[in-house]
Amino acid sequence: MKKRAKTLPGVTRRQVLTWSALGVAASVSQAADAVSLKGSPGWTPFSDNPPETFDQQGWLFFTDEEARTVEALVDRLIPNDELSIGGKEAGCAVFIDRQLKGSYGTFERLYMEGPFQKGTSEQGDQSALVPQQRYRQGLAALNRYVQTTSQKNFADLTPEQQDALLHDMEAGKVHFDGFDAQSLFLEVLNNTMEGFFADPIYGGNKEMVSWKMLGFPGARYDYRDYIERHNEDLHLEPISIAQWKAKG
Template sequence: MSKKTLPGVTRRQLLTFTAASAGLAAARVAGAVTLQDTPAWSPFDDSPPPTIDTQGWAFFTDDEAATVEAIADRLIPADALSIGGKEAGCAVFIDRQLAGFYGTFARLYMQGPFQPGTPEQGDQSPLVPQQRYRLGLAALDAHCRAQHQKPFRALEAAQQDAVLHDLEGGKITLDGIDATLFFTTVLQNTMEGFFADPIYGGNRDMVSWKMLGFPGARYDYRDYVSKHNQKLDLVPLSIQGSAAWKIKS
């Protein structure tokens, strides 16, 4: 039998290391815990969700907020299925997002170089969302005042629809920002606000979830696993939880 070991390591050292490793593994096994039944749990023990204050505006001016609310109400008009984008709180959602990390693209690389890209390459603009809204809303109102002698929020619904249609199609030139970029940004954020968890300021009373039949942020479906082909009519739950849950004081 060969007596060779690793270079610079004696057989005694190797045996000592092996024995120590085996002892450590045994200690880890001995310290394992077996859980039975349902583990004790209380919501938000360690990481409570943020609280969104829906009073006032964190980023928008009052006029900017009114314009965004008007846009949201045309992108998601009220109908027999749900309330409109304004009442659903889409502008509140957007406002709070702009006041946070998203507003400055704080978590994205934004040092350039900035070059026009192909549609497949996605957004190549150097403007962060805060700049897009500030420039876009001001330019939109300037356009509407020049064409209709009124700001966007004061136009008739049909006029607002026509302006938004032209924005989407790039038929309007806005000062300081590409019209299509501005439109797609507002459209995307409005949809996010309508369908996001209500904890972020939009989707008030979980209106979109109720419309779709989405159960929300439920953590336990064991009571429903065996109920096949049945309409369950589950009440949606937000990340914030239910008033029926017992919260630790």
């Protein structure tokens, strides 16, 4: 025999369910009202999680020769054309240098204990090497390979020779002594794209060149004034995190 829930005398089950629904709706409404924004924000943007930046000038992680190699790499991955400046001028190498100097360079926030096993292509590199080691060893292996085949460093090759080698690295057609050429290509490619499109506060995207090219308005506080304005060019100049910090 199934037990039935008791209700108060004179109160129907429908009334109980209605009251419960109203109570939940009221709670949600109060919570939403508590976090809704009315007027200017009462906090300094990014104060709870400030971006990791460095005030020092020059290369913070790369040696001069490593930096020269990386600048040549990013300039072939994002070459200068009629749409924008190239990767070197946009600061992509500086972005990578700062990232390697910071927490990304040591995978400070990731679990880095063994065992280390080969993962799937979707999982990416699963080795024990952190980005600082990958770049240091990978760039050295790249230049050793080029010196063996051309008696030059990568930065001294012609743009056509650099492109041909990068294509072979991407396709897994070349093998470096002591380092996976394809994994180096993918890491530099990903970091170059990040540097080109990230906020300028991290060292790349000089003068917000990629944002201006795409029409991206940047790190604006909100877009409530524009929600109902569809299919029109708002002519919004991009705003960086540094500009928000200056306002705060």
